[in-house]
Amino acid sequence: AQSVTQLGSHVSVSEGALVLLRCNYSSSVPPYLFWYVQYPNQGLQLLLKYTTGATLVKGINGFEAEFKKSETSFHLTKPSAHMSDAAEYFCAVTRKGKLIFGQGTELSVKP
Amino acid sequence: DAGVIQSPRHEVTEMGQEVTLRCKPISGHNSLFWYRQTMMRGLELLIYFNNNVPIDDSGMPEDRFSAKMPNASFSTLKIQPSEPRDSAVYFCASSFSGGAETGELFFGEGSRLTVL
Numbered sequence: 485a486q487s488v489t490q491l492g493s494h495v496s497v498s499e500g501a502l503v504l505l506r507c508n509y510s511s512s513v514p515p516y517l518f519w520y521v522q523y524p525n526q527g528l529q530l531l532l533k534y535t536t537g538a539t540l541v542k543g544i545n546g547f548e549a550e551f552k553k554s555e556t557s558f559h560l561t562k563p564s565a566h567m568s569d570a571a572e573y574f575c576a577v578t579r580k581g582k583l584i585f586g587q588g589t590e591l592s593v594k595p
Numbered sequence: 596d597a598g599v600i601q602s603p604r605h606e607v608t609e610m611g612q613e614v615t616l617r618c619k620p621i622s623g624h625n626s627l628f629w630y631r632q633t634m635m636r637g638l639e640l641l642i643y644f645n646n647n648v649p650i651d652d653s654g655m656p657e658d659r660f661s662a663k664m665p666n667a668s669f670s671t672l673k674i675q676p677s678e679p680r681d682s683a684v685y686f687c688a689s690s691f692s693g694g695a696e697t698g699e700l701f702f703g704e705g706s707r708l709t710v711l
Contacts, residue, residue, distance in 0.1 A: 582640050
């Protein structure tokens with residue numbers, strides 16, 4: 485069954501530093517993969533998604549993710565962190581018409 | 596454009612009381628999802644509807660939980676009787692046809708439930 489695992493429940497970076505949030509998936513077939521972001525006291529918003537085609541996917545706010553089948557990974561990156569990026573990030577995969585989320589990674593950005 | 600609207604935003608109640616959470620999906624969306632978020636269990640899908648019909652309720656914890664979607668613009672999640680372990684943030688989300696396959700779910704701001 486499709487599922488995702490996020491490595492690290494909390495990541496802290498300095499402003500301007502590289503952001504790397506890790507996600508590995510488990511799937512017997514090529515999955516659809518997603519990253520969502522949740523700002524404090526808000527619902528989730530779609531950052532980016534991979535369905536088919538180009539394996540490097542660009543999303544909003546300068547984020548991107550690369551689908552690597554050989555590594556079963558879909559890590560989220562941003563070259564330079566901004567204070568406004570502080571939030572919780574969720575990797576997700578579809579399974580039988582449902583969106584299944586990972587446990588989330590809280591990103592802190594230090595000035 | 597209005598997004599997914601949930602009410603109430605906050606609810607504090609006592610154990611044993613009935614709780615009803617409400618959701619208005621985005622107009623034109625025909626799939627609706629109820630999620631529960633807790634620190635311990637993360638985001639759990641409780642139930643989802645397509646064209647107002649419940650498709651999968653395997654995530655509903657127990658018989659105390661029920662959900663309805665009487666029309667395309669309204670859904671409720673009811674807990675009766677409520678228990679302290681039901682304390683969580685409940686999210687409603689909607690999407691265009693195809694359910695979650697497109698992955699583009701639009702979430703409401705959530706209803707934070709505290710059961711004392």
